Amino acid sequence: MSFYFAIVGTKDNPLYEAEFGTSKQGGDGVARFREEQRPMNQFIVHSSLDIIEEVQWASSTMYMKCVDRFNNLFVSCFLTAGNIKFLLLHDTKADDAIRQFFTDVYELYAKTLMNPFYEIDMKVTSIVFDSRVRGAAKKYL
């Protein structure tokens, strides 16, 4: 079970990307996408942005569960107040775990924003952020 996580900014530009595998049930936490699958991940996630655009006006919640499907992969989305999208590409449904993961990442993103040198739509390059995201993934996914 592998996951591809991306944070997309307001101009549809990627701010952060990461791949994980599951750590539960004996998984070792390393993503196992097929080699030709990996570039497709970005495209799949990008194409789901259109759907998110339409759905976001219908619901006022932040966590939108599964917005899109592609073959056997699901795309889940968490939309923040400032229109930043957290997208997770996964092949198994695990709504609650994913919601907790998103909540953790939301907190990390809010802390990143508090940095006065970080502006909206800038790439997130902090190593601490990266390690915390991976820690959250290990905890929940």
Add this chain to the structure above:
Amino acid sequence: MQRQDPLQSPFVPFSPNPSLQQGTPTATAPLKHSLTASQSSNLRYSSSRKSIYDRHLNRTQRSELSKSSFAFLFGEMVQYAQKRVSGIQDLEKKSATPSFVPTHVSPAGPRHLKSLSEAIHSLTPRRLNLHGYTIGQRLLELLLWRDGRSAKRETRILGILQFITTTLYRSIFNKPADALEKSRDNEDEYMLIDNDPMVSSYISIPKEMSQLNCAAFVAGIIEAVLDGCLFPSRVTAHSVPTEQFPGKTVFLIKFDESVLEREAVL
């Protein structure tokens, strides 16, 4: 303020204040496994090895700030915004770009000097607005995070205006704004009234600059919150002194047409 042309559909991704963002999104290569390991560490750790990720976001939720300290800092910000233009060349360069066109800068002749001071004063509310803009972007995310699991994004005009009037105002000034009105003349204008904006409570504007209102700073915060929630708008601060409240300020919120179209569809 120059904006990118929106497409016809009301559901177009909108980017907040273009003057803050630089560059367009660039293509990224597919992710490599060793991405993070190969980046050299440019992080300078403090001696206690703590980063901003260790601070709790609710730590300063209840703390208060001395009004005098803020007043001194804000006074310096106003002076900085006034003195930013370094000379006539700089002003002309600024006025050549369409996003900063003060209406009374003339291209030639001895009228230059008089129009320079007028132009400086007409740019000051814009700069104060920009100062408040970045604060508003951060405040929006922080306030909604503090709601926790029950956080909701606002999708309607009235919802976001209520959020600004109560939650946002209360978090900054510890009191809600005094009134929220809808303009009768224009569909897209709303007015938020504050009888005594705390940021300019010690400031007296001299007569020759009577159109400047230092609450443009708060207008910038409001504009950022609206832009972040995808309600593109312009927010300006106007002073309407009354007998009882000499500092009464009206924030005029003018939404773009795309917002009205979307509101009609919903």
Add this chain to the structure above:
Amino acid sequence: MGILAIMVLNKAGGLIYQRDFNEGLKKLSSNDYLVLAGTFHGVHAITSRVSPVPGSGGLEIMESEHFRMQCFQTLTGTKFLIFAQPHQPNIDVIVKRVYELYADYVMKNPFYQIEMPIRCEAFDRNLLAYIQPRQ
């Protein structure tokens, strides 16, 4: 309160604020007020040297049958002169409050240039609101 007038002098002895609170006062020309302020500044400096007690400050109180003048000098050299009725109590409290108003509405005003004449509408308004009800 029988406050008659308030004057504020800057560090160099120049008059930066003058206001009458009682209609019956004789009005001097603005030049006269400037001369008065400069004279007082000089007298204040001389009295601080001439005083037989070592280490004393300058002239603080001047009383006559018709008025009482009190001077408060701040740590930065700004002087606040209060002219009041002869038996006006609590002038100290009034002086402190005027100093507080000065620190708020004049010093926190970004459009005010230090040591220049005070043209802050908020300062005028609040000063009047403080003095007027007690006349």
